[in-house]
Amino acid sequence: xxxxxxxxLGIAGLAATGLVACGDDSGSGSGSSGGEKVTIGIKYDxxxxxxxxxxxxxxxxxxxxTYVAKELGYDEKNITFKEAPSxxxxxxxxxxxxxxxxxxxxxxxxxKEKVSFAGPYLTAGxxxxxxxxxxxxxxxxxxxxxxxxxxxxTSAQKVKDKFAKTVxxxxxxxxxxxxxxxxxxxIDALTTDNTILAGYAxxxxxxxxxxxxxxxxxxxxxxxxxxxxxxxxxxxxxxxLKKMVDSGEWQKAxxxxxxxxxxxxxxxxxxxxxxxxxx
Amino acid sequence: MDVISEFFSEYDGLQAFRTTIYLTLLSxxxxxLIGTVVAVMRVSPVRVLQVIGTAYVNIVRxxxxxxxIVFCNLGLFLQLGVALANKDSNTFINDNNFRLAVLGLSVYxxxxxxxxxxxxxxxxxxxxxxxxxxxxxxxxKTLRYVVLPQAFRGAIAPLGNVLIALTKNSxxxxxxxxxxxxxxxxxxxxxxxxxxxxxxxxxxxxxxxxTLPVGVLFTSMSKRLAVKR
Numbered sequence: 001x002x003x004x005x006x007x008x009l010g011i012a013g014l015a016a017t018g019l020v021a022c023g024d025d026s027g028s029g030s031g032s033s034g035g036e037k038v039t040i041g042i043k044y045d046x047x048x049x050x051x052x053x054x055x056x057x058x059x060x061x062x063x064x065x066t067y068v069a070k071e072l073g074y075d076e077k078n079i080t081f082k083e084a085p086s087x088x089x090x091x092x093x094x095x096x097x098x099x100x101x102x103x104x105x106x107x108x109x110x111x112k113e114k115v116s117f118a119g120p121y122l123t124a125g126x127x128x129x130x131x132x133x134x135x136x137x138x139x140x141x142x143x144x145x146x147x148x149x150x151x152x153x154t155s156a157q158k159v160k161d162k163f164a165k166t167v168x169x170x171x172x173x174x175x176x177x178x179x180x181x182x183x184x185x186x187i188d189a190l191t192t193d194n195t196i197l198a199g200y201a202x203x204x205x206x207x208x209x210x211x212x213x214x215x216x217x218x219x220x221x222x223x224x225x226x227x228x229x230x231x232x233x234x235x236x237x238x239x240x241l242k243k244m245v246d247s248g249e250w251q252k253a254x255x256x257x258x259x260x261x262x263x264x265x266x267x268x269x270x271x272x273x274x275x276x277x278x279x
Numbered sequence: 280m281d282v283i284s285e286f287f288s289e290y291d292g293l294q295a296f297r298t299t300i301y302l303t304l305l306s307x308x309x310x311x312l313i314g315t316v317v318a319v320m321r322v323s324p325v326r327v328l329q330v331i332g333t334a335y336v337n338i339v340r341x342x343x344x345x346x347x348i349v350f351c352n353l354g355l356f357l358q359l360g361v362a363l364a365n366k367d368s369n370t371f372i373n374d375n376n377f378r379l380a381v382l383g384l385s386v387y388x389x390x391x392x393x394x395x396x397x398x399x400x401x402x403x404x405x406x407x408x409x410x411x412x413x414x415x416x417x418x419x420k421t422l423r424y425v426v427l428p429q430a431f432r433g434a435i436a437p438l439g440n441v442l443i444a445l446t447k448n449s450x451x452x453x454x455x456x457x458x459x460x461x462x463x464x465x466x467x468x469x470x471x472x473x474x475x476x477x478x479x480x481x482x483x484x485x486x487x488x489x490t491l492p493v494g495v496l497f498t499s500m501s502k503r504l505a506v507k508r
Contacts, residue, residue, distance in 0.1 A: 087468045151462045154466065170376070
């Protein structure tokens with residue numbers, strides 16, 4: 001009995017020191033890093049755009065976000081990235097849970113009702129990803145084929161309505177499941193923005209298996225999502241983006257993240273020369 | 280409110296809820312069949328059947344439904360080539376996904392149905408089974424004519440709970456692309472983030488309309504049909 005009590009006390013003691021250690025840690029952590037903190041919303045699951053690998057974040061959105069945040073006066077170690085799933089982007093901004101969103105966020109009129117946009121910092125377009133040996137050359141060639149996209153995105157529906165009436169649509173909750181199905185031959189093509197497709201095509205596991213068709217049929221202007229009416233930040237972000245383009249950092253970020261995939265963006269709008277007025 | 284008229288015209292929300300209802304009803308029928316068999320196995324005197332029944336309930340009940348549904352598509356269909364529709368049909372993807380979702384939902388909810396029925400069996404006094412054996416009925420006939428009819432009447436309330444859970448769980452089918460209510464909700468949220476809460480409210484009300492009467496019906500049935508002892 002006595003031994004048990006001693007053991008129990010010992011365990012309690014160990015647990016207590018553990019707690020104390022943790023407390024110390026976080027205390028000194030927040031003490032040493034001065035300056036204001038900022039939380040930025042990104043995608044966690046789009047290679048080449050915004051991807052979380054362990055504790056590292058990579059992608060074009062991440063690099064642009066880091067550059068802009070630095071220009072806004074935030075130290076790199078004070079940036080916290082938070083996942084911004086498509087359906088939650090407006091709410092995250094409205095609640096102030098994130099200050100800015102860089103998450104392949106296309107500027108649309110319906111979205112402008114809820115949030116303000118800075119940018120655009122990149123202009124993408126809807127395209128198709130097919131197997132390397134496929135003979136599909138554009139959305140018109142999809143009649144009778146099977147096309148994949150994610151639930152809640154309108155890109156696949158657009159193809160069906162505008163280009164190929166008899167295409168069959170498969171929807172999954174994530175693009176990676178589409179890529180899996182494309183690899184297995186259950187579907188013929190995957191459609192979404194060419195930037196996202198290029199990211200998947202150049203992933204280590206998929207190298208050489210897929211190609212981006214390269215005939216875009218929509219214009220997606222990626223903006224920086226801000227809380228509605230935050231024109232002060234919007235102006236600062238636009239200035240930062242302009243500086244990033246002028247200094248050549250934009251091109252560097254593009255070459256690093258999306259360059260290896262061989263993606264060709266519309267040269268007239270990329271890198272961006274003009275930015276939307278902040279309203 | 281233009282978003283409400285859009286729900287009916289542009290997004291065909293009623294069709295989406297119809298798909299939800301079909302998913303639910305079909306899965307409920309298959310889950311009841313599988314669940315009854317599993318419950319009978321669990322209360323049978325044969326040790327092997329007991330073990331199989333118990334294993335089924337414990338394994339399936341503790342597997343996340345999303346995994347079950349995704350496995351039906353990526354595992355059964357993509358890897359193992361199990362297709363539940365005609366591959367040359369021009370609605371193959373929709374039919375196949377719908378049936379795979381029904382399969383997944385049935386298999387998953389069968390474990391809960393089995394436990395509900397087993398709880399019903401436990402409400403039947405031991406004397407009933409003993410009396411049935413005493414007049415010479417074998418095991419299956421004892422079940423068929425004496426125990427199960429009383430067990431089902433005792434299990435109506437928990438079965439109603441399973442049906443309500445099944446209605447709501449059918450939304451998981453959207454992960455493999457079945458266009459039921461929650462999938463259409465995602466599309467509407469993508470297009471109309473400006474009226475996010477109204478969109479959410481429409482679908483929440485839709486599900487309440489589906490589940491509330493089921494709850495009321497099963498509660499009153501469980502009272503009316505209860506075995507008077």
